[in-house]
Amino acid sequence: MANNAGDLMNDVLRTQTENMATLFGSLMPAAGKADPDSAVQWAKIAARMQSLWTDYQVEQIGKVTDSPPHYADPVKWIATAEAVFRQLPLASPQVQQDIWDEVIALVNAVSGQFGFGPRGSSGPAEEPELPRRDRRFADPQWQRQPFFALLHQLYLLLGEKVMSLAEAVEDVEPARKAQLVFAARAMVDALSPANFPLTNPVALGHAAETNGESLLRGFENMLNDLRKGQLTHTRPGAFVLGENIAVTPGKVVYETPLFQLIQYTPTTAKVLKTPLVIFPPWINRFYILDLNAKKSFVRWAVEQGVTVFMVSWKSADPSMAGLVWDDYIEAQIDAIDHVRERLGVPSVHTIGYCVAGTTLAATLAVLARKGKADKVASATFFTAQVDFEDAGDLKNFIDDQQIETLGTLSPEGYLDGRYLAATFNLLRGNDLVWSYVEKNYLKGEDYPAFDLLHWNSDVTNLPARWHRDYLRDLYRDNRLAVADSLTACGVPVDLHRIATPVYIQAGREDHIAPPESVWKLTRYLSGPWTFLLAGSGHIAGVVNPPSSGKYGYWTCDGAPETLPDFIAGAAEHSGSWWPHWREWLGNVDPTQVPVRGRRKPGGRGDKIIEDAPGRYVSTR
Structure with a gap:
């Protein structure tokens, strides 16, 4: 063997x-x-x-x-x-x-x-x-x-x-x-x-x-x-950033060594006063939420009268070898503060997707501990986990031997994204590995031009030290679920301090963040929360525009204590859950303002860095 x-x-x-x-x-x-x-x-x-x-x-x-x-x-x-x-x-x-x-x-x-x-x-x-x-x-x-x-x-x-x-x-x-x-x-x-x-x-x-x-x-x-060193899933050269993927108009308005901040150009005369800051996972490229005009969550949110900012994380290189979880939490707070200052607003709405959602929960806890929770008006979590007891198939890759192995795979202080991509592919081996071996190696078929597969193969490097800490402290030892077991930004982290209104989305067929695991976030919150179960999995369950008419979703008006209770009392709805989320967002703060000044990036006197999607999304 x-x-x-x-x-x-x-x-x-x-x-x-x-x-x-x-x-x-x-x-x-x-x-x-x-x-x-x-x-x-x-x-x-x-x-x-x-x-x-x-x-x-x-x-x-x-x-x-x-x-x-x-x-x-x-x-x-x-x-x-x-x-x-x-x-x-x-x-x-x-x-x-x-x-x-x-x-x-x-x-x-x-x-x-x-x-x-x-x-x-x-x-x-x-x-x-x-x-x-x-x-x-x-x-x-x-x-x-x-x-x-x-x-x-x-x-x-x-x-x-x-x-x-x-x-x-x-x-x-x-x-x-x-x-x-x-x-x-x-x-x-x-x-x-x-x-x-x-x-x-x-x-x-x-x-x-x-x-x-x-x-x-x-x-x-x-x-x-x-x-x-990587399995090909889609036709090389079929997609070009800013040309046929990640094309929603916008400007990079802020930049640090760790991330760029994109503000998208509004398309409505009025917008919600409270802007939205999206934190995508840094293990993938942000444009999963902006694949094309039909699938783009970003474009759709802009069309719904939301001022949208997107964080574009930089793929790790040797200069980022020393980064730890605190750096990503501080980056989220930095982005929140910059948007508040730029638009002159007291608070922002936030979205955290997957690992960025896990970090957003820690960010909210840190802000609450420091008495600054009012900087965030609401938090939405896409397929995010905070309690990793039932974290799904990825836990099969997390033990002492595997964590130790990461050191040998990261001699320059960062983990090559191809390792992580292969790991995720093997979670669905027949679909994402062996079917392509058969079609493209044995039968010599041409690769399809599929934007989602292109994104799936567009890997991102990770800071090795932070990644090892994340696997050990969260996945293996589940310390985020224990109040004050972890510290970040100089304070203990206790999720029970989060009183911010929260919207939680889980994918019914998600094998990366199983709904049973995502549900557990509700057990740690001290403020109001809404849980929604979407059809499909980790990606399609999130990227499900109203125009597709796919999958459906489930809501429950009661006060369920467990996910089975939620399912037992849930009402099924057809189509996309996005409008449900937008209605919830408007209920948090319905105030609207005209699109003036820096609500439209790149106007007179507004210093911008470059057009969206920016440089960081294409760095290896």
């Missing part, structure tokens, strides 16, 4: 390279018998692949460092996979016999569908009725060819057995068991026959139809990803 997830990924890529070479070796003779011209074509393809591989190896000479490859170690948690798999009762004679009996039964059942074996007297079925279905094997070629039908059915059976054994393990700590189950799922997904050219009939079919061109394109795609 591979020593870690990086070895696994690299083994998979190397195996695919070897399999492609073997595939050419097996297909070329058949092609030569059928058509000499085809044999020449296959020979050219094979030579081109060999040349590409040689060029790549030459490029890597002299690039070897002590640091692990970027593809390798973002998921070192699988370093424990060998040990935890030993806990599966695979050596039990009864387990082995049960598995063997089911394998024999499956072989007989599948063989019978094709006119073989005990059920074969009636001849092969035109449309086999196979016992297991999975969308990875939906193409008819997986069902109609006996070898591949049996192959993927056996894989699904054995995968089920591995998962059931992992889930049945007893006498281990819950966190350890969760790691075991997650590692088992990752390994099962990685070993799917759909992920390898010699065991994928669809890839073989494309190779035959294109005389090897599809495999050549796929091989080029794979080498390009190896070069950049």
